[in-house]
Amino acid sequence: MSGTVTTRSRTLVVNRVLVSAHAVAIIGQPVFAGGYLGGDYDMLWLHKWGADAVSYLAYAQILAALVLWLVRGPRWLFWVSLLLAAGETAQYLAGMAGALDLHIPLGVALVTGVVLTTIGIWRVDR
Template sequence: MKSLVVLRVVAVTHAIALCLQPVLAGSYLNGAGAAMRMHEPIGLAAVFLCLGQLLIATIWWRTGGRALAVGLTAAMLAGEVLQVTMGYTRNLLLHIPVGITLVGTGIAVAVWTCRPATRVRRTEKAAA
């Protein structure tokens, strides 16, 4: 179950990084040029956090956890790759809605991993 603790820490950190992105973009639109210079590295860090989260979610799943964590994280990783691509090409038509979806999903995954019911192993759930 140590992998679940690590998954929780990474999922919450990942969600915080995702939540910072619209704040930085808004600050940039208000005239703070430094905010956009921070937007890029935090976005790239979020992708690497997502990769780590996928690895940890896979380990947790293989040791009795839930496959849902792997599926959601894999979908988030695909969305983040799309997000970075749309950001670099300045395609805001997709960049903004994908970003909103990622923030919502990141928060949902972080909350879900921190719920007490998430600790129940697949084998314990099947026996009940």
């Protein structure tokens, strides 16, 4: 029994770290985009690099959330992570296509979703 609790606690810590890193990365995206729109054209490279980082973190978050679910942790994190990753994939493709009418509002929704997910995972009891 205590082995399961320890495994769950460690897995929860890994998920908290990943979700928090994901939040930091996605919050940086509007900063990079704003710099680019303000005339600093080097920020577009940072925005693309940040998009790659956000995507990789989203996929890692799905796997970590699945492991957390398997050790009897909360199931909601897996489903939310899957939904966020799908949205971020659409966001990435919209940005590459130049569809700013989709890219910007979807970005606002995704930042909100990741921040709320971060708050939620830190409220989960061990």
